[in-house]
Amino acid sequence: xxxxxxxxxxxxxxxxxxxxxxxxxxxxxxxxxxxxxxxxxxxxxxxxxxxxxxxxxxxxxxxxxxxxxxxxxxxxxxxxxxxxxxxxxxxxxxxxxxxxxxxxxxxxxxxxxxxxxxxxxxxxxxxxxxxxxxxxxxxxxxxxxxxxxxxxxxxxxxxxxxxxxxxxxxxxxxxxxxxxxxxxxxxxxxxxxxxxxxxxxxxxxxxxxxxxxxxxxxxxxxxxxxxxxxxxxxxxxxxxxxxxxxxxxxxxxxxxxxxxxxxxxxxxxxxxxxxxxxxxxxxxxx
Numbered sequence: 001x002x003x004x005x006x007x008x009x010x011x012x013x014x015x016x017x018x019x020x021x022x023x024x025x026x027x028x029x030x031x032x033x034x035x036x037x038x039x040x041x042x043x044x045x046x047x048x049x050x051x052x053x054x055x056x057x058x059x060x061x062x063x064x065x066x067x068x069x070x071x072x073x074x075x076x077x078x079x080x081x082x083x084x085x086x087x088x089x090x091x092x093x094x095x096x097x098x099x100x101x102x103x104x105x106x107x108x109x110x111x112x113x114x115x116x117x118x119x120x121x122x123x124x125x126x127x128x129x130x131x132x133x134x135x136x137x138x139x140x141x142x143x144x145x146x147x148x149x150x151x152x153x154x155x156x157x158x159x160x161x162x163x164x165x166x167x168x169x170x171x172x173x174x175x176x177x178x179x180x181x182x183x184x185x186x187x188x189x190x191x192x193x194x195x196x197x198x199x200x201x202x203x204x205x206x207x208x209x210x211x212x213x214x215x216x217x218x219x220x221x222x223x224x225x226x227x228x229x230x231x232x233x234x235x236x237x238x239x240x241x242x243x244x245x246x247x248x249x250x251x252x253x254x255x256x257x258x259x260x261x262x263x264x265x266x267x268x269x270x271x272x273x274x275x276x277x278x279x280x281x282x283x284x285x286x
Contacts, residue, residue: 035262042068042255049251068252078257080232081239085261087150088225088235089218092157096214097207099158100165105195107166108173109181119170125163133160134227141228148230156228157218165210172206173199208272219265236261 040054043064048056057063072078106112107119137156141147146155176199184194200207222237229238240257 035266038255038259038262040064041251042259044068046252049255068256071252072256072260075253075257077239077242078236078253081234081236082260084150084229084233085219085235085237088153088157088233089215092154092161092218093211093214095154095158096161096165097211100162100169100210101200101203101207102195103162103166104169104173105199107170108176109199110191119166122163122166126167130160130224134224138227147228148233150229150233153225153228153233153235156224157214157221161214161217165214168210169203169206172203176202212269212272215268216265219261 037054040057041049043066044054044057045063045065045067048063103122107115107122137159138147141152141155146152181194181198184198189197219235220237221235222241225235225238226241229235234242236257240254240261243254243257
């Protein structure tokens, strides 16, 4: 005969079932409200935005128009900044993933003098605030002639993204069974072949999680880009901030531009959501 459940057990079971699902759905809908509002605002004419709130679209669907997106494509500052954002984000992400993977493998499985001390130094760089390095690195980039260029912004993001990348991937690669690597070495695999044929496929979830983190950080960055880029290399975040400063009522450009700048990282996250969750949970359960 089944034992009678206590009141506390019944409450926990109820909360863990349908009630919790409904609560999470409501929270998710509230979280999406700003995104939906921005999307609907980008689909309205400036006079409609000034006259009423975005929720009036549901009662007056005739307000929806794509004229703002057409004007956005005609704005050279916004379109060039979108291209600059891609030129900054993609190399900064790829370089951090590639260099971080190689360094993480070296710290995990290769023997060299002072390996542990070097790794502790890399971990110590995680606590260095970005703000502390802005002025010294800006002066350095100015002396070597890359200040204000896309290359300067990329190098800054790579430099500050590598400590976390090395720390994350080294800890993940260290969980790979030693017997698997030794078997590959007995078959004649060198270090590079071992890395690309064995370690990289096994480290796919962690590498994907790192790539998503780095992509989101760089794409959404404004502080570094505001300091290290000029008018010819500024990304979308700086371009939109400039539009606000110069044209405060230019909402027909700001709304679609802000939505595009937000929807790209959201699309990247949802496209690699499975790999992201696997990478975050890697090592939690053996």
